Amino acid sequence: MPEGHSVHRIARQFDRNFVRKRVGASSPQGRFADGAALLDGRTVTSVRAVGKQMFVEFDDDLWLRVHLGMYGAWDFAGDVLVDATIASANGRMGQTNQRGTVVDDRVMDAAGENSLSSIGAPRRARVHVRMSEQTTGLGGDDDAWPPPVVGQVRLRLLTDEVCADLRGPTACQLQTPDEVAATIAKLGPDPLVDDPAEAEERFVSVVRRKPTAIGLLLMDQSVVSGIGNVYRAEMLFRARQNPHTPGRDVPEDVVRELWQDWVRLLAIGVETGQMMTMDDLSPEQWRAAMAHRDDRHWVYHRAGLPCRVCGTTVVVEEAAGRKLYWCPRCQA
Structure with missing residues (x-):
């Protein structure tokens, strides 16, 4: 199960890539179709993580609550801008290459736990990602946009530059500000x-x-x-x-x-x-x-x-x- 550090990293990545941007929303899997329709075309105004849960605010006081649970993960694709606080690790961290090797003096975790392209439950395959000014050619077509849907995607959020696919969450729901406050009040x-x-x-x-x-x-x-x-x-x-x-x-x-x-x-x-x-x-x-x-x-x-x-x-x-x-x- 993704623990608190992963959710805070996801929130920071969302803050850098989605806040103040208008997004397209869809549910390729179909299980969140109504919610995605309400989010489609709205602007992300803020994001916050509390423990294992993340809350994304959209205009008109509409919030998205996501709890990854045991198997959930966010896969990022596109020209992803990475917050310095989760990218540098004092020079020790680079993008995961899934082989547990060291590249340019940066350690790559074989399990994908430090991945900037997929954060959450470990997965065998990752969505292709083009990290801005960092790397290309991780597989797939660099020019394909938006990237093809791979697997069971509960929610896709898309800007002109970045795509975030949510898979396997325990909770993915829309909430009002009062409902968000009530959810957070129950947390330690x-x-x-x-x-x-x-x-x-x-x-x-x-x-x-x-x-x-x-x-x-x-x-x-x-x-x-x-x-x-x-x-x-x-x-x-x-x-x-x-x-x-x-x-x-x-x-x-x-x-x-x-x-x-x-x-x-x-x-x-x-x-x-x-x-x-x-x-x-x-x-x-x-x-x-x-x-x-x-x-x-x-x-x-x-x-x-x-x-x-x-x-x-x-x-x-x-x-x-x-x-x-x-x-x-x-x-x-």
Whole structure:
């Protein structure tokens, strides 16, 4: 499932390429035909991300709410202008080429997690993209515009220069301003949206009064926005916190540490496009981690392998229908 960093990256890409522009809208798949008809010809006026959800405002107070869910992704094509905050990564990030190689000193992730052309659930194929002043010739006809529809596209938004195709979302719906406000009010704090001090206090207050296990609370979007399965496992390991401890029994300083770690990790994720959760890596280790996710996590997806710290076998178990990875010694 795309986590919070991906949605913030999508929002920034939308802000650069669609805001203040009139768009064409269609639903090639047909499942959002009525909504697309209402959006067609309108101007995008703003975009915002909160946790795992994105809200796009159109003129006349009409909003589009998108929740990618487990399988959703946005595919971008055309002369895409990339926001510097998600393109540079201090020189470490380039466009994904799907082979996990390094080009011009920029690391390319084999899994596509840092892709500028497709952000969301990993996919085997990408829509052809012509990155403005960066690269061409990724396949297909450079002159074909608009690009052909590939697969099940729920919603296509199109300007003269850029095309964005939405596939496989959990939610794609139109909302009024009041409905948007009500949706956001149900979400927990987001470090990139809310006042930092107020958000931390809100998170600590909620967690410290809950009997629910902290491993479940971190995945509850009404408690904190944007954390998914990867960040949950990694944050708990970094805090050396047992995932089964009730929230109210987790020491306050540890709860605050979890929030502050989420602030740091989310910023790194937005910058690099990757869920990098390991610290103090050498330049060589950093480059390996950027290219391969197996080298960038402490416990996630490492069931049956030795803990990187103590050597104990990392375990995996089911927690509310999701896989929870943790070290039974470091997090005892």
